[in-house]
Amino acid sequence: MTALLDRPVAPAAPRLRRDRRRWAWGLAAAGLLVWSLAGAGLFGGGVVNPGGTAQVGRFAAAALSPATDAEFLGVLGRSVLVTVGHAAAGTALALTIGVAGAALLSRGTGGRRRAGRWAARGLLAVPRGLHEAVWGLLLVNVLGLDPWVAVLAIGLPAGAATAQVFAALVDEVPRGAYRALLAAGARRPAAALYGLLPPAAGGLLSYAFYRLECAVRSAVVLGMVGAGGLGYQLALSFASLRWAQVWTAVYALAGLCLLAELGGRAVRRRLAAPPPALSSQPSGRRDPVLTAAVVGTVVLVAWSAWYLALSPASLVSAGTVEQLAYVGGAAWPPATDGGLLRTIGGLAVDTVQMSVVAVAVALLGAVLLAGAAARPERPTPARRVTGALVRAGLLLLRTVPPPVWALVALFVLRPGVLPGALALAAGALGVLGRLAAEATEELDPRPRAALTALGARPVATWLYGIAPRAAGPVLAHALHRWEVAVRDTVLVGLLGAGGLGALLAAELATFDWAAVSTVLAAVVVLTWAVDVVSDRARAALR
Amino acid sequence: MGSRRAARSGGPAAPPRPPSPALSRRTLSRRTLSRRALLAAGAAVALTGCGASAAAPSGPAALRVGAIPDQDPEVLQRVFGTVADAVATALDLQVTYTPVTDYAAAVSLFRTGDLDLVWFGGLTGVQARLQTPGARPVAQRDIDRAFTSVFVVNAATGLAPSGDLAALAPLRFTYGSPTSTSGRLMPAWFLREAGVDPDGFPGGPGFAGSHDATLALVASGTYEAGVLNAQVWRARTAEGAVDPAVVRYAETPPYADYHWLLHPAAAGRTGVPDLHDRLVAFLTGLPPGDPVLDLLGAGAFVPVQPGEHDRIEQVGRELGLLR
Numbered sequence: 001m002t003a004l005l006d007r008p009v010a011p012a013a014p015r016l017r018r019d020r021r022r023w024a025w026g027l028a029a030a031g032l033l034v035w036s037l038a039g040a041g042l043f044g045g046g047v048v049n050p051g052g053t054a055q056v057g058r059f060a061a062a063a064l065s066p067a068t069d070a071e072f073l074g075v076l077g078r079s080v081l082v083t084v085g086h087a088a089a090g091t092a093l094a095l096t097i098g099v100a101g102a103a104l105l106s107r108g109t110g111g112r113r114r115a116g117r118w119a120a121r122g123l124l125a126v127p128r129g130l131h132e133a134v135w136g137l138l139l140v141n142v143l144g145l146d147p148w149v150a151v152l153a154i155g156l157p158a159g160a161a162t163a164q165v166f167a168a169l170v171d172e173v174p175r176g177a178y179r180a181l182l183a184a185g186a187r188r189p190a191a192a193l194y195g196l197l198p199p200a201a202g203g204l205l206s207y208a209f210y211r212l213e214c215a216v217r218s219a220v221v222l223g224m225v226g227a228g229g230l231g232y233q234l235a236l237s238f239a240s241l242r243w244a245q246v247w248t249a250v251y252a253l254a255g256l257c258l259l260a261e262l263g264g265r266a267v268r269r270r271l272a273a274p275p276p277a278l279s280s281q282p283s284g285r286r287d288p289v290l291t292a293a294v295v296g297t298v299v300l301v302a303w304s305a306w307y308l309a310l311s312p313a314s315l316v317s318a319g320t321v322e323q324l325a326y327v328g329g330a331a332w333p334p335a336t337d338g339g340l341l342r343t344i345g346g347l348a349v350d351t352v353q354m355s356v357v358a359v360a361v362a363l364l365g366a367v368l369l370a371g372a373a374a375r376p377e378r379p380t381p382a383r384r385v386t387g388a389l390v391r392a393g394l395l396l397l398r399t400v401p402p403p404v405w406a407l408v409a410l411f412v413l414r415p416g417v418l419p420g421a422l423a424l425a426a427g428a429l430g431v432l433g434r435l436a437a438e439a440t441e442e443l444d445p446r447p448r449a450a451l452t453a454l455g456a457r458p459v460a461t462w463l464y465g466i467a468p469r470a471a472g473p474v475l476a477h478a479l480h481r482w483e484v485a486v487r488d489t490v491l492v493g494l495l496g497a498g499g500l501g502a503l504l505a506a507e508l509a510t511f512d513w514a515a516v517s518t519v520l521a522a523v524v525v526l527t528w529a530v531d532v533v534s535d536r537a538r539a540a541l542r
Numbered sequence: 543m544g545s546r547r548a549a550r551s552g553g554p555a556a557p558p559r560p561p562s563p564a565l566s567r568r569t570l571s572r573r574t575l576s577r578r579a580l581l582a583a584g585a586a587v588a589l590t591g592c593g594a595s596a597a598a599p600s601g602p603a604a605l606r607v608g609a610i611p612d613q614d615p616e617v618l619q620r621v622f623g624t625v626a627d628a629v630a631t632a633l634d635l636q637v638t639y640t641p642v643t644d645y646a647a648a649v650s651l652f653r654t655g656d657l658d659l660v661w662f663g664g665l666t667g668v669q670a671r672l673q674t675p676g677a678r679p680v681a682q683r684d685i686d687r688a689f690t691s692v693f694v695v696n697a698a699t700g701l702a703p704s705g706d707l708a709a710l711a712p713l714r715f716t717y718g719s720p721t722s723t724s725g726r727l728m729p730a731w732f733l734r735e736a737g738v739d740p741d742g743f744p745g746g747p748g749f750a751g752s753h754d755a756t757l758a759l760v761a762s763g764t765y766e767a768g769v770l771n772a773q774v775w776r777a778r779t780a781e782g783a784v785d786p787a788v789v790r791y792a793e794t795p796p797y798a799d800y801h802w803l804l805h806p807a808a809a810g811r812t813g814v815p816d817l818h819d820r821l822v823a824f825l826t827g828l829p830p831g832d833p834v835l836d837l838l839g840a841g842a843f844v845p846v847q848p849g850e851h852d853r854i855e856q857v858g859r860e861l862g863l864l865r
Contacts, residue, residue: 051763051787140647144654226643235643240614241758323654411762415714415748509646509720510863511669
């Protein structure tokens with residue numbers, strides 16, 4: 001699951017002209033939204049199912065009385081360790097793949113030639129296009145109950161994403177030092193190592209810690225498809241509708257996510273703005289806090305490998321090779337019968353509509369909540385409490401896994417695109433709300449102060465002082481979330497809420513591997529297409 | 543690798559070690575352990591089991607029991623924890639129960655050799671046998687020779703119990719798991735026999751995932767009708783756990799369902815050459831009223847006759863659920 005966007009790029013100086021492309025994009029977005037809402041049956045009426053309110057009530061009431069018996073807490077405690085192990089080992093793998101992939105992609109090294117760059121991109125599009133849960137399900141078929149399933153399922157897609165970001169970071173570094181080294185006779189690898197890597201190191205480290213935060217959430221989703229840890233406990237309690245236990249697991253998970261987010265953010269802030277005491281000292285001194293964070297993470301990864309007993313031997317054992325041959329042989333060539341392709345076409349439409357509705361709802365919610373969630377400069381006690389409550393609510397929204405939201409939505413809504421869309425919207429709102437709040441916090445406070453001083457009411461201050469400048473970054477975040485939502489539709493589909501994921505689940509259940517590879521190809525192509533559209537739209541926003 | 547992995551990965555109650563009779567009895571006395579500790583053990587095994595069979599340790603290893611997750615995991619834990627305990631005592635073996643999260647996973651993990659002895663439904667058992675050459679049925683319950691499914695409707699539909707399945711066609715309908723024999727395969731077959739397209743319900747049929755989830759979703763009215771395992775329906779009715787909004791509508795004719803399946807490599811892994819025969823002897827020799835039989839709702843275990851599941855295979859192929 002994933003990706004929160006990195007901090008937005010600092011907004012460029014405003015240009016005093018209207019961008020026509022933005023009108024086109026805006027109209028297209030509105031059209032897409034109306035079409036999706038119609039597809040979700042919102043204009044047809046009869047989407048609500050009031051009979052299920054009692055069940056939703058039970059779910060909500062249990063939030064206040066989570067299970068606290070010692071046995072369950074003990075089980076959860078051990079599950080947390082497993083989840084941490086999966087996340088840390090998965091991140092380590094992702095970073096290893098990221099470094100290797102970046103070397104292939106970067107213009108300084110493998111990406112020098114256009115063909116090489118495109119080949120590397122194509123190679124990385126496949127792992128990136130599939131959700132971690134899909135990787136998990138595929139890997140279980142080859143590796144069985146091995147801890148590598150979770151580690152690979154986190155590491156492969158995250159590694160592909162990391163490679164692209166790392167390559168971009170290295171490409172942005174000024175090339176003076178690199179060229180000088182080349183001119184002095186250094187070989188390319190050495191020149192890249194000494195001329196490109198040091199200036200990019202801060203950005204790379206910052207992204208690495210961000211990846212660790214994402215991996216915690218991924219580890220939980222993988223648990224839900226059977227890989228163990230906290231998500232697995234959550235899935236077991238969820239399958240028996242024991243909401244009190246589900247909430248305890250969700251709180252444990254929220255704590256873990258919060259810890260990862262706070263730690264990651266602290267490291268990234270420190271990298272972005274080192275304390276003056278250090279920056280004024282002669283160069284060569286290391287920041288002890290960052291050194292401790294890096295050493296601590298390395299120790300954590302080593303501990304994870306030991307705790308999970310990851311053994312490289314099981315990746316190349318005869319049994320693994322045999323299973324890989326079995327699945328590979330059954331999956332090739334992909335099925336191409338007309339009926340399947342038509343079904344895929346129809347479900348791809350559902351998937352897109354689901355993701356569009358999800359992001360639209362999340363964006364609306366984020367805009368409404370951003371003001372309350374942002375930390376004000378001079379907070380009153382009431383404002384402080386409201387802010388903390390809203391932020392905690394957003395944390396819970398993004399922590400409760402989408403399949404749980406999907407079932408809760410399914411209790412009160414008719415089956416179809418809508419319950420899945422709302423389940424995804426809940427998670428997306430949790431992320432977007434936080435990002436929108438941060439975007440408002442980072443705005444230059446002076447226009448707002450000036451408007452207030454001139455006697456403007458709060459609404460007008462918001463409309464003219466905040467909205468115009470926050471809109472760009474927030475929309476960019478929303479477009480990025482759209483990509484993530486398309487990937488996540490597969491997840492809620494796998495666990496029952498329609499779209500391509502539901503078809504994938506059906507084909508996996510009947511072991512029709514040829515059809516599975518066709519569906520997976522369709523998912524990769526769809527994700528890639530949405531990626532391209534969202535990227536173009538973001539370019540128009542810049 | 544087994545023991546270190548297990549010990550480090552969440553601490554199962556009984557880390558696999560060579561059994562000395564007294565010790566193994568004690569450590570394996572699953573009933574003395576809590577439900578939650580069992581879940582922990584299951585989870586630990588789930589994540590850490592020795593991947594591929596080639597990597598298995600050379601000494602005798604634990605027999606790994608699994609079951610398709612057709613109902614509440616806590617119920618399964620109680621049932622199969624007891625089964626594991628009984629088998630461990632009778633055969634003097636290490637036995638662990640590993641919960642899995644979906645039907646297909648049980649089949650896959652049987653194929654990869656991560657589960658040795660699995661309680662499969664009719665269709666999943668056929669899938670597992672097709673994917674794992676040499677797998678042998680061990681035993682089934684007396685009730686599995688003539689198993690049935692119950693169609694339920696939400697009371698708001700106003701439908702009175704009847705044998706007429708055609709009345710279900712215009713309703714929002716949910717099956718259980720996509721490859722459940724009693725929650726999908728056979729009901730779909732009987733619907734088709736009654737002239738109803740089993741995939742033609744408005745909005746497409748739902749897949750609740752388990753029999754209990756089917757009950758919950760029909761109770762909420764999200765789906766107006768559904769179908770589940772008759773045994774689960776009777777058990778929940780007897781417990782008084784069925785929401786009054788759910789009404790029994792019809793019951794299918796009988797068909798063959800659940801059975802135990804043994805992996806061909808299990809005998810070698812556990813160091814018991816006649817494992818299959820000993821399991822058959824143990825299961826079929828259980829006296830009436832034994833806790834294992836009570837928990838599984840059976841009067842006795844009986845051997846599986848050759849060809850018993852041929853009809854399931856044929857129906858599965860006709861409905862496109864088997865390749």
